[in-house]
Amino acid sequence: MSVSRRIARLLLPLLLLAGTPAVAAAQDKVVYHIDDAALQGTKALRNIRNHLDVAPDTEIRVVTHADGIDLLLDGAKDEKNAIVYAPLIADLNARGVHFEVCEITIERRNLDKDAFIMEAEFTRSGVLRITRLQSGDGYAYIKP
Numbered sequence: 172m173s174v175s176r177r178i179a180r181l182l183l184p185l186l187l188l189a190g191t192p193a194v195a196a197a198q199d200k201v202v203y204h205i206d207d208a209a210l211q212g213t214k215a216l217r218n219i220r221n222h223l224d225v226a227p228d229t230e231i232r233v234v235t236h237a238d239g240i241d242l243l244l245d246g247a248k249d250e251k252n253a254i255v256y257a258p259l260i261a262d263l264n265a266r267g268v269h270f271e272v273c274e275i276t277i278e279r280r281n282l283d284k285d286a287f288i289m290e291a292e293f294t295r296s297g298v299l300r301i302t303r304l305q306s307g308d309g310y311a312y313i314k315p
Contacts, residue, residue: 236297
């Protein structure tokens with residue numbers, strides 16, 4: 172057996188072990204896509220709570236556009252189940268979840284940023300933001 176093969180045989184297990192902690196330590200990152208608050212709001216907030224209950228270190232961003240921005244309007248609620256969204260969002264925000272609103276949708280609906288709860292963050296384009304989180308930042312995609 173050649174010297175280079177012997178060295179490779181000895182170093183391969185060490186290289187494999189060296190890479191293991193970095194993979195194990197990687198933080199999960201997830202973007203939740205909301206484009207219809209009436210259909211997705213309660214379900215999404217419940218999914219996110221459950222997600223954090225089992226994986227509390229997960230970095231979660233909720234990106235809303237179209238009718239999904241209604242989730243973050245001041246006073247918004249699930250009419251069918253009489254659930255007010257703001258306290259649930261505040262709790263999730265306190266756990267590190269970011270909630271983003273599409274500014275293009277705000278403009279098209281002639282809304283003002285003051286109409287949204289204080290946890291709302293703003294992004295120019297919700298669709299572009301989701302794209303960049305997935306392709307550039309390695310976020311997993313969930314649409315509840």
